[in-house]
Amino acid sequence: MERMGIESFFPVQVAAWVDTIGPGAFERDICINSSTGSGKTLAYALPIVQMISNQKVRCLRALVVLPTRDLVLQVKEVFDGIAPVVGLSVGSAVGQSSIANDVSNLIEKSKQGIYPTLDEEYIQSAANFRQKKERIYPNGTTY
Ligand SMILES: Nc1ncnc2c1ncn2[C@@H]1O[C@H](COP(=O)(O)OP(=O)(O)OP(=O)(O)O)[C@@H](O)[C@H]1O
Secondary structure: OOOOOOOOOOHHHHHHHHHHOOOOOOOOOOOOOOOOOOOHHHHHHHHHHHHHHOOOOOOEEEEEEOOOHHHHHHHHHHHHHHOHHHOOEEOOEOOOOOHHHHHHHHHHHOOOEEEEEOOHHHHHHHHHHHHHHOOEOOOOOEO
């Protein structure tokens, strides 16, 4: 956190943490509505990283879908700042190469981690991934 220039957390980050990891945690969908620049990225990034860092399974475990390429890069930077600390890797897919390549990276190369990505085609990729995921075992071997 210090390396990222963060000394304390913004209100939206505290609220999101309390409702996901802290005393308000129970399984449900959460919608965060907060003004631009208020720190929403870290507000959802921290709970995601915390939650999946406790899981032993080595496969893609979080998919972040974003509306623009710039945002993908920004969000990846935030995840890159915190995920490696707990041994998670972060990838991104912005459609620079073919979707087939991105899907292949998503499934075969990033067996552990988080994927900030771009649009609905990738949501579909994630759906396809879900079908294949059952064939990736904890030691990282694909069947
Ligand atoms: N706890 C914090 N302390 C200091 N700076 C922070 C903190 N959290 C986030 N920031 C910084 O505040 C800026 C805005 O954060 P961020 O981009 O996450 O806001 P946002 O609400 O997602 O904005 P947008 O709605 O535009 O996407 C970034 O430069 C980020 O590094």
